[in-house]
Amino acid sequence: MRGPCALAAWLDRWESRVRLVGERLGYPQAWLQEFCTYRGDSRMTLEEFWVRYTLLRMEMAPRFAAVKTESDARAFYTDSEYMLWRNLVHRRHSAWRRVLWTMRGRQGGLLEIGCGIAPVSAWVAPRKPGWRFWLHDVKDSPHLRYAQWRLRGREWTMGRHRVKVVTLLDVLEHLVDPLATVHHALSELAPGGYLHWNAVRHERAHELNLAAPSSLAAAVRHLTETLALVWEGEDGHRVSRNVAGD
Numbered sequence: 001m002r003g004p005c006a007l008a009a010w011l012d013r014w015e016s017r018v019r020l021v022g023e024r025l026g027y028p029q030a031w032l033q034e035f036c037t038y039r040g041d042s043r044m045t046l047e048e049f050w051v052r053y054t055l056l057r058m059e060m061a062p063r064f065a066a067v068k069t070e071s072d073a074r075a076f077y078t079d080s081e082y083m084l085w086r087n088l089v090h091r092r093h094s095a096w097r098r099v100l101w102t103m104r105g106r107q108g109g110l111l112e113i114g115c116g117i118a119p120v121s122a123w124v125a126p127r128k129p130g131w132r133f134w135l136h137d138v139k140d141s142p143h144l145r146y147a148q149w150r151l152r153g154r155e156w157t158m159g160r161h162r163v164k165v166v167t168l169l170d171v172l173e174h175l176v177d178p179l180a181t182v183h184h185a186l187s188e189l190a191p192g193g194y195l196h197w198n199a200v201r202h203e204r205a206h207e208l209n210l211a212a213p214s215s216l217a218a219a220v221r222h223l224t225e226t227l228a229l230v231w232e233g234e235d236g237h238r239v240s241r242n243v244a245g246d
Contacts, residue, residue, distance in 0.1 A: 005231035005239055008097035016093040023093075031092040038149055053085045070176045070210055077141040084117065084143040091119040098231075099124055102165055102194035102239060106130040109156075109163035111188050113137075113181065114171030118147035120196075125154050132156045134163065162190035168197040169237065178211045178219035186226060189242045195227060198236040 023029055029046065036044050044052075060082040067073050077083050099120050103110065107130040112121050115135040125133060133154050137144045148155055166189050172178040178199075189195055199220050211219075227240035 004101050005098055006233075008101050009233045009235075009237070011097050012095040015095045019093045029092070031088065034150070035088060035146075038146060053089060056082055056085055067208060073174070073208055073210065074138050077138040077143070081142045083141065084146055087116040087119075087143050091117060094119045094123070096120045096123045098233075098237065098239065099165065099167060099196055100127060102196070103128055103131065105164070108132075108165065109134065109161065110165045110167070111136065111158075111163045111185075112167045113185055114168065114174070115144070115147050116170075117143050118150055120167050120169070121154075122147070122150040125151060134158050158188070162188055162193070164190055164193045166193065166195045168195060170198065170200070172197070172199045172219055173211050173216060174208045176210050176215070178216055179222060182219045182222055186242070191242055191244055193242050194230070195223070195240045195242065197223060197238055197240065200236050 019029070023046065026046070032044070032046055032049060035049075036042050060080055063076060063080075064082070067076055096119070099110075103124060108128075109132045110121060110124070110128075111134045112118060113136045115121065115137045118133075118135055121133045121135065125131070133151055133156065135144065135147050135151070135155055137147070166185050168181070168185050172181065175181055185195060185197075199216055223240060226242075226244075228243045230239040230241050232238045
């Protein structure tokens, strides 16, 4: 597993860089075309997108900086489209072959916790037509509505069966109680299933680091003690397997 995951990670980085070069050269971008379709605004250019995002970021900066609690963050997520645009900026060139590699079999379920605009599910869904997808994020938020639109009916309500793959990426550091979310993720992960996770507490301002270092450390410790580590990348992306019940 380590070799294939390393190769998948390398291919992900290579594809992201190629797409970024294409964007800078002015080639049409699928992510922008998709967003324009969602908004019903086919005339928006790449340059206009960046101008709009920059203006929105400047407008929302004071309120973003004022977020101190999880309830503040939830209100900010639901009242503004800023996090939708921000997710597009930071997830527009992502590929997810590492996740795809762990989605074995023709059928299964994937749960994307803290999905944002569903970068993982939206990328793997066309490649796994027999799989079901569950998205978990702040209810009634613009970015979650966009994520649900991207899956075009492929999103399902959680049932009694646990899923084969769970992603918990770029989430834990933003939660006041990351350990509670870890417990939720593990409760949904089937025996033998794979969890993709990281825990990177950015020291830059305005990153919504709501998790105290001790709380984040407790969540990481629980994951490392409960699951078997399969692979860890240079970017902190870890793939762990639920060996309980195998």
